[in-house]
Amino acid sequence: MRTGTWSAPRRVDIIGEHTDYSNGFALPFALAQRTVVHARLRDDGRVTATSDGYGEVEFPVTTAPGEVTGWGAHVAGVAWALARSGAAPTGADLRIRSAVPHGAGLSSSHSLECAVALALTGLHDRDLDRARLVRIVQHAENGYVGAPTGVMDQMASLYGEADRAVLVDARHLTAEPVPCEFASAGLALLVVDTRSPHRHADGEYGARRGTCADASRALGVADLRDVTDLDGALARLDDPVAVRRVRHVVRENARVLAAVELLRAGRLREIGPLLTASHASLRDDYEVTVAELDTAVEAALAAGALGARMIGGGFGGSVIALVEQADRASVGAAVADAFRRRGFAEPAFHVARPSRGAGRDR
Template structure:
């Protein structure tokens, strides 16, 4: 007997999925109208669903989170809390956008590690949205679903997130990275298939607890906005790389200068990475990863010892490049490595963590995968 039948007592009408993601490069440029380059992971949130006729959504998980139900007509921001705020937020935003969704039974399953910075919240919002739409045979452009999912997280859940995670979850394709220009709201699929070149992209969860995240994120955003105001530009994206030194000389605060330097140089690294990928020179992207990590560590100051040790160890063990990925203060690193060297590099990281009495890290496959879709 399937888990869905066990919980809801009937066969489902369909199954939908939405993946997590990692950002190859472009970290913390998203609220500066920047450029980002994520891939979707094979790890995903899967929702098995059936339609109801009473306007009630019942959400269950395959884990221990219990069963939550809510009436579509009574949804408002804050009316459903905890983990269920995400499926409730997806239902709320679809109704606000005038999509004629109805009640549903939804079973949520996931193989995305929580707390690893792999965008499980965006995946849950997107998976719920595509399931609720799919149950009513409503077709919506993937980018529009991404924008709705962002709105749900901003306005219903109350998290001031950007659009990268949702766009990656909805719009990525297999064997490609998603080149997302946030200012232009344009995307391009950039060939990125490490395995075809004898390479692997390792994602290592360092198991570090996120420390003072909310205040730190807000402080960095405030610094970037302060710098833009002082320089008279709408966002730091408006500062050309060639004009960076001049812009830095006009700022009096050293911390603000370092934040600006990270954003402007990170945008430049995205452009360079895209050019290398288009030319089929994937190995040459590695040093850009490493330069990105140094900038995130020294200028943006969002790494922690576990992330730095993992990156330094991977590089010493032969990685072509490595960097933290995600919001920082914990989470994961990514490392571009020769496929044949991946096991030895992982072993070296595990050994280094043991020597530093850090928690045992875990790794997962980072094959560039497709975005959200119906499975059956």
């Protein structure tokens, strides 16, 4: 019986949140923490998936949206999307292990979906190109799970490289490696898991995506990345909410490209203010932060971080702080102290390092 093991990393975004929804730019990288799928081929048209801590689901490869819910929908959605792309699996048994808690803002669902997509295609000796897999995973999220996600997460997972960030161009579906060696520069990218659960069940992501699409049509551009005169564009919008959303997306795209140039020039410390500006924009213009995220950023900056911002979709999750390696402990202690004083859950910390992307392990 044909078997194999495939894995896909979680991701963290240096900068560029909510811009891929408007076919813009983002700058994530793959993490060392991975989702691992041990897979065995079966030919009876059934898929079983077992995950530590989440239980087991079973479904036919002919599954349709709504038939599998919860965490299993991410697995079933991939099988469904593969079938709709002409690469339907005959069946499989999947055993899933994951190294990062769900809900930390580190793209757990996309890591799972990428690993499952590679396993289901690998078992059948189908070598789909990575751009096609990106769209399959997005289709699984949008069409089966019902989440209006973009392409940044799976691009980082599928195209990641050690010591490289990934410049994602969501319009053209390209991924360009960018040197990103924080450790050799004496720096660390500290991730603060605020332990704040995501609170976006009321469709806030979709609402923002819709507002940006409506604004693009009102401004007569294909995507907000095509706006060249921001002040003029904002003056043409009557809705103050649209003004804030557009301002975030256009400026965030510019921050991504500015960060790429600094990284290429080896000026890593200088991206700090871009991170902080990104967080302020996500807080004030895109309005996706919560008190835990804002507190973590404020405490990290006050303790000497060079820059800090929320990561992930927002409404909970994690923060990254660019710090001198010598300051990791003191910045972490300052954030933990601020959380104690506010009565928040105790945060967790780890250092993010650009790592290899998804692939077959054995």
